[in-house]
Amino acid sequence: MKHTAETTVDEPVVGAMPQTDRERWVILNPVSGTADHAGQVRELAAECGYRVRKTDYEGHAAELAQQAATGDVTLVAVAGGDGTLHEVVNGLDDEDALDRVTVVPLPVGTENVVANNLGVRSIEQGFDVVETGARRRIDLGVADGELFPMSCIAGLLADASIATSDELKERFGSMAFVVAGLQEMAAFDGLHVDLTAVSQGEETRWSGEAICVLVGNIRRFAKEGGQANVEDGHLEVVIIEQMPTSEMVVEALTQRVLGEETKNVFHVRASQLEIRTADEETIDFSLDGEPHSDSELVLYTRPRSLRVCVGPDYDPSPFYS
Ligand SMILES: Nc1ncnc2c1ncn2[C@@H]1O[C@H](COP(=O)(O)OP(=O)(O)OP(=O)(O)O)[C@@H](O)[C@H]1O
Numbered sequence: 001m002k003h004t005a006e007t008t009v010d011e012p013v014v015g016a017m018p019q020t021d022r023e024r025w026v027i028l029n030p031v032s033g034t035a036d037h038a039g040q041v042r043e044l045a046a047e048c049g050y051r052v053r054k055t056d057y058e059g060h061a062a063e064l065a066q067q068a069a070t071g072d073v074t075l076v077a078v079a080g081g082d083g084t085l086h087e088v089v090n091g092l093d094d095e096d097a098l099d100r101v102t103v104v105p106l107p108v109g110t111e112n113v114v115a116n117n118l119g120v121r122s123i124e125q126g127f128d129v130v131e132t133g134a135r136r137r138i139d140l141g142v143a144d145g146e147l148f149p150m151s152c153i154a155g156l157l158a159d160a161s162i163a164t165s166d167e168l169k170e171r172f173g174s175m176a177f178v179v180a181g182l183q184e185m186a187a188f189d190g191l192h193v194d195l196t197a198v199s200q201g202e203e204t205r206w207s208g209e210a211i212c213v214l215v216g217n218i219r220r221f222a223k224e225g226g227q228a229n230v231e232d233g234h235l236e237v238v239i240i241e242q243m244p245t246s247e248m249v250v251e252a253l254t255q256r257v258l259g260e261e262t263k264n265v266f267h268v269r270a271s272q273l274e275i276r277t278a279d280e281e282t283i284d285f286s287l288d289g290e291p292h293s294d295s296e297l298v299l300y301t302r303p304r305s306l307r308v309c310v311g312p313d314y315d316p317s318p319f320y321s
Contacts, residue, residue, distance in 0.1 A: 021075040024050045024130075026106070027064050027088055029080035037108040037123065041079045044127050050077060055084070065091025068101065075102050077126060081109015082150045086288035089140065089306060090147050098140075104130055104309040114149050117218045117227040119311025129309045136316065137304035138230040141217035143287055144294055149306065151219055154275060154285035154297060155191045155212030190242040192278035197237055197270035204268050209242035213275055215299060220320070222267040227318050233303035237273060239266040273299040 026045045030038045038054075045052045053064045061080065065088040068076055076092070078085045085105055092098050106126035107115035118138075120126050143152040190209040197204045214221035216236040220228045228236045241264040275297040277283055284293045 021102070021130075023072045024048075024075040024077070025064075025068050025073050026050045026052045026077045026079055027055065027061050027068070027084070028052050029055045029061060029084040029108075032080040032084055032109040033112075037079065040123055041106060041108070044123060045077075048127050048130075055080075059087065061087035062091035062094070065089075065097075066095050068092070069095035069097030074100060075104070075130065077104045077106050077130070079106040079108050079123070081107075082111060082113050082288045083290060084109065085114055085149055086147075086290065089149055093147055098305050098307070102135060102307040102309060113151070113219050117230070117314070118308055119313035120309075121311065121313075125311055126309075129311050133309045133311055134314070135307060135309050136231065136314070138306050138308055139217060139233055140302045140305050141215065141235055141299060142302055143215075143285070143297060143299045144292060146287055146292075147302070148287045149218055150288045151217060151221075152215040152285055152287050152297075152299060153212060154215075154283050155193075155210055191281070191283070193239065194276045194278065195237075195239065196274045197268045198272040199234065199268075199270050204270070206239055206266055206268075208239075211240045211242055214238040214240070215273065217301070222265070226320075227315060229317055231304055231316055233271050233301050234269045235271070235273060235299060235301060237268045237270055240264065241266070270299075271301050273297075275299075 026041060028038060028041055042052055053067075055061045055064065061078070061084045065076065069092050076088060078088050080088075085103070088103065089098070092101050092103075104126050105112065105115035105118065105120055106123045107120060108123060109115075115121070115126070120129060138149075141148045141152060190211060193206070193208065193210045193213060195206045195213065197206075214237070216228050216238075218228055218230045220226055220236045221238040222236060243264045275283060277295075280295050282293045282295055283297050284291065285297060286292065
């Protein structure tokens with residue numbers, strides 16, 4: 001593989017061009033996914049001239065990103081899943097470095113939602129797109145003051161994602177999330193939600209009993225899911241209303257398979273969102289899979305604030321009806 005190509009944000013890179021990345025690091029989470037990737041990551045990193053920094057504990061990726069930001073590093077490859085990427089992005093932001101450091105995900109986690117939606121499907125392709133891929137600026141979501149590249153989930157599925165065990169993840173892969181959610185449904189008595197969504201100065205309000213509120217930055221939860229437009233300054237918001245478990249399954253299938261809007265699912269796009277519960281109950285939510293809670297939740301976007309390398313399948317303006 002050749003060394004880094006000259007890249008202008010938003011422009012596809014054609015052919016080999018002079019190097020501009022001053023120093024390149026891989027932040028490697030050795031325990032992400034099936035934990036068998038460290039050897040391959042180190043090998044390719046050595047071949048391509050990256051320094052590898054390994055995480056030793058939870059939160060370490062954010063500290064390493066801060067160190068990268070205070071040095072000469074202009075490119076960080078993140079060998080981990082969505083949780084590790086989340087830490088890196090917040091670590092870079094703590095040093096106000098999002099504008100000078102480009103990030104590329106190396107998908108070695110369990111779900112790798114961000115990497116998949118950026119069109120980066122393997123470790124090798126990750127190193128490759130740094131040389132030959134386009135570079136773009138994508139939106140980041142903010143929830144409770146914390147950045148999230150992927151999603152924020154409040155209510156039942158937030159609990160479920162926290163409760164999703166490693167064993168379950170190994171057996172069912174990305175389905176673990178859904179399976180755990182359905183398992184927990186019986187014990188969950190809903191959340192009375194007052195939600196205000198703002199888009200281009202227009203307010204939309206929703207109040208009622210909800211199972212969960214799903215907010216996607218790079219991913220869509222509505223209809224058949226897939227990649228969201230992550231350059232338009234909007235979040236994709238889905239509220240799943242409280243309903244019997246049997247209806248929930250039908251609802252999920254109808255939404256996923258047929259792509260139809262149905263009565264128990266409310267969908268809105270928003271650049272700003274406020275979620276409150278009726279009696280100021282605590283809202284449990286997960287940011288890119290990590291648990292949080294607060295009495296209210298304010299979300300918004302920081303449009304086009306993260307520089308990323310993307311693969312050929314990445315679509316800057318995906319079409320959905
Ligand atoms: N050395 C370590 N030992 C234990 N945990 C670690 C270590 N390094 C990082 N972590 C933690 O591992 C967690 C999971 O990482 P990550 O999200 O990358 O993988 P994943 O959950 O398998 O993938 P995905 O989020 O894509 O489903 C993160 O919360 C991170 O803080």
